[in-house]
Amino acid sequence: MPRTISPFFLAIICVLLAMVTLQSGISIAKNLFPIIGPEGTTALRLGFSAIILCLVFKPWKAFPRLGQRLPIVIYGLSLGGMNILFFHAIERIPLGIGVALEFTGPLAVALLSSRRKRDLFWVGCAIAGIFMLLPDMTGEESLDPIGVLLALGAGACWAGYILFGKKTGNQGSGGMTVALxxxxxxxxxxxxxxxxxxxALLTWEVIPLGLLVAVMSSALPYTLEMVALRNMPAQGFSIMMSLEPAIAAMAGFMILSELLSIWQWLAILLVIIASVGSSLSVKQEPAPKEQV
Incomplete structure (x- = not known):
């Protein structure tokens, strides 16, 4: 009899595919910048993603009451800010570095919620990685400082997305919350x-690519992540997601021909170590009652 794939192994495949499709979609989105800029690319990604998610999850069937709408509005604004700031950031800096800097948002949420002194080591790894990525104003190949600040701003919006996502968790399913x-x-x-x-947004050259970006960077990764979360512990999921900066750097190299120095790869590695460490620390913390 043929062997069946175990649910846990299937979950691992789904997480890896989710990260690959997400970063590949963002790399394709970056190719649209010369045509419609980060603003137009963000509009297409969010617009098509909203349509797809609303058709799938039908959030109007369980629309929140008037007093419950403010957290969802702030959640949505955080999501929008994260998208527009990140796209403006990677217009100026390589994709892998942008993702590593953006990871400071969820890292800060995880580490600031901890009360263990040993977690200071992971904080140190994250800070060291960030400082290694900060632009050297004297170097000819230094990073754009505005791009770095925009990526950090996207990380701050990601932190707000997490915090307000948890607050909206008791107002319906995760899919409905994301759709709203x-x-x-x-x-x-x-x-x-x-x-x-x-x-320029309505040309036949742009619309198919915009739809492809929305599917690859939002709808498909989200669906794969939902499948993965049903078949693996949240801690394992978080640890695997910590690899995203490295996958982003590889996607940037393969699709955008973005080369990183050994120093920059080391900085990304430190951010990944900090993210894995914070995920391991969460195992011993009480799990939140509601998560998105």
Missing amino acids: GMSVAAIVLVPYGAISQGA
């Missing part, structure tokens, strides 16, 4: 992208 949050982000940023780029 994505809709809020789209309502704010699609008009901004449309005003900024005008008719």
Whole structure:
């Protein structure tokens, strides 16, 4: 009889595919910047993603009451801010470095919620990695300082996305929450992208790529992650997701021909170590009652 794939092994495959499709989709999105800029690319990604997620999860069937809508609005604004700031960041700096800097958001949430002194080591790894990525203003090949600040700003929005995502957790399923949050982000940023780029967003050269970016960087990874979370512990999921900066750097190299120095790879490795360490520490902390 043929062997069946174990649920845990299937979960590992799903997480890896989710990270690969996400970073590949973002790499494709970066190729749209010369045509419609980060603003137009963000508008297409959020707009198409909101449509897809709403069609799948139908959030109007369990629309939150008036007093429960503010956390979802802030959650959606955090999601939108994370997208637009990150796209503006990777317009200026390599994709892998942008993802590593953006990871400071969830890292800060995880480490600041800890009360263990030994977690200071992971904080030190994260800080060391960030400092190694900070631009050397005297070097000819230094990183763009504005790009670095934008990536850190995207990380701050990611932290808000996590915190307010947890607050909205008791208002419906995770899928409905993401669909509503994505809709809020789209309502704010699609008009901004449309005003900024005008008719360029509606060309047949751009629309198929925008749809592809939305599927690869939002709809498909989210679906794969949901499958993975059903078949593996949250801690294992978090540890695997810590590899995302490295996968982003490889996607940037393969799709965008972005080369990183050994020093920059070492910095990314330190951020990954800090993320894995914080995930291991969470095992001993009480699990939150509601998560998105």
